[in-house]
Amino acid sequence: MKHAMRKQSGHAAMLFAIMIPALFGVFMLGSDGARALQTKARLEEASEAAVLAVSAKDEQDHQLAERYIQHYLYDMDSILDIEVKKLGCDEMPECIAATERGEARYFEYRVAGQTLHKSWFPGNDVISGFGDSFNVTGSSKARRYQSQPIDITFIVDFSESMNDSWSGGRHSKLNDLKDIIEDVADELGAYNDLYPEHPHRVALTGFNRRTINKDKNDNLVVRDQRVVSREGEYDKDDTVNFNKTIAQQFIVKGEASRVPNGDDDARFYDLYFTTDFSSFTKKVKKFKAGGGTASLQGIIRAGQIVTSMSKNQKQLIIILSDGEDWNHYAGQTNKLVSKGMCSNILNMVNGGKVSADNTHDDVEVIGGVSQGMMTPDGERMNARMAVIGFDYELNKNVGLRNCVGRDNVYKAENKEDILNKILGLITEEVGHLAQ
Incomplete structure (x- = not known):
């Protein structure tokens, strides 16, 4: 028995010696x-x-x-x-x-x-x-x-409250906003210096209870974007034809028959799309605020500018306001929004159903459906609207929220916050990993 065990242990030792190279391998x-x-x-x-x-x-x-x-x-x-x-x-x-x-x-x-x-x-x-x-x-x-060139249209509140100081900056809201617009213009200018063949452009329309632009003789013309069927002593007494206001929202209006008290203290006017940002900001610096607030005026006027003067593939419309519309104007804005005031602007550019007359523009509308706008190079345009509100509760201006949609409403707490939100809407990623 012991002899057999010794023979087996010898076999095991030989087997282990044979396996060592394989184990090491x-x-x-x-x-x-x-x-x-x-x-x-x-x-x-x-x-x-x-x-x-x-x-x-x-x-x-x-x-x-x-x-x-x-x-x-x-x-x-x-x-x-x-x-x-x-x-x-x-x-x-x-x-x-x-x-x-x-x-x-x-x-x-x-x-x-x-x-x-x-x-x-x-x-x-x-x-x-x-x-x-x-x-x-x-x-x-x-x-x-490729960063597609953008046409940016600012719709700026020039009502009296913009002259007030606020906790978000060291100056008045208006002066801080002027600085912000200048900073944005500087950013756009830096891009244009790198890619001069596809430049960004910027435009501005302001509002209090009216809009203002210059005529061919450089005279300021005050305009009311509402269509009024019966005029009262004051704006609140006017009978507004909401359906006709929407139908004619892309038609440039004539001179307003009345300028509300206080609105004539303001000085601002439309600045059309330009790449001369130095001249643009110098003009903005001279603007003054005064009067009441009626955002519908600026929105309708911006739609006229965008649908008649835009060229770049991307259209970005930014509403900058410090508060809700005055009294009766709050209801008027919301009612016009419900009838398509804002969706008409987006759909005219992007393509889609519109409730406005289009006989006075070059956008093709078939059966109440816009075919969308094209760049001079034949590329389809795309428009987006956003609201940046500051120094007030955004929920108080239901009209603006409904105009652009809840996801496109931004609250800014201070001057830097406003700038970052504007640049955030403009800026595109440098690159991302491909799938």
């Missing part, structure tokens, strides 16, 4: 295999970071991509190959198809790399291994959407 393959997988994951991360950096710089910068890979893969032996590509929209069928659907053009950036790494356990004739070295590849891509 499994250990080596497992160690280097796990390292290779981890290295590939790091190279993929490096490629993602590198392609975003390349897209932000907007160049086929091989050295920049190489530095990212070197930083992430500090234990590599060498970079065998690195490829950085920038593809224009015309080089990608999927981008061409997207533009035909009215979507934005984009550049696509691609970074691919291959690195060499020394094996920890190269193996030999007896024990399996990865060999002296192994290669790892990784790639990523990002898209940078």
Whole structure:
């Protein structure tokens, strides 16, 4: 019995000796295999970071991509190959198809790399291994959407309350707002300096209880955008024809028969789309506020400007106000909104059902449906409206909220907040990882 056990223990020792190379081989393959997988994951991360950096710089910068890979893969032996590509929209069928659907053009950036790494356990004739070295590849891509030029139309409250001081700034609300508009113009100017072939433009229309613009002789003309069927002694006594006001909202009105008390203390007028931001801000700086508040006046006038003078693919209409409409005007604004005052503006540009007469403009409307507006280059326009309210509770101005929709109403607590919200509406991402 003891003799048999000694024979079996000898067999076990021989079997273990035979298995040692295989066990070491499994250990080596497992160690280097796990390292290779981890290295590939790091190279993929490096490629993602590198392609975003390349897209932000907007160049086929091989050295920049190489530095990212070197930083992430500090234990590599060498970079065998690195490829950085920038593809224009015309080089990608999927981008061409997207533009035909009215979507934005984009550049696509691609970074691919291959690195060499020394094996920890190269193996030999007896024990399996990865060999002296192994290669790892990784790639990523990002898209940078071309920042489409924007026509921005400010609808600015020039009522008396804008002369008041407020907790959100050191000056009056009007003077702080002038500074904000100047800051926005500076941002747009910086973009236009980089891309002069596709410039942003800006326009402004103001309101108290009227709107004002200059005629051909440079004289100021005060206009009432409402259609009044019977005029009373004061605005509150007027009989407003709401249906006709909507039907004719895109028709430029004649001179107002009456200017409400206090409104003539204000001085402002329409500033049409321009890229001369220096001249634009100098004019805005001279504007004065006075009188009551009737946002419907500014909204209707802005619609006339946008539908007759816009050129860029994106149209952004921003209403800036410090409070609710005066008395009877609050009800008038909300009633006009319910009849399509704001949706008509958006649908005239974007395409859709409109309740306004279109015989006095160039927008094609068939069966009460606008076919949408096109840029001079034949691209479909897209319009958005937003309200930035400050120094009051937004829910108090139901008309403005219903005009643009709850998701497009923003409350600003201070001067910096207003600026950031305006720039947030304008700014586009530098790039994002492609799917």
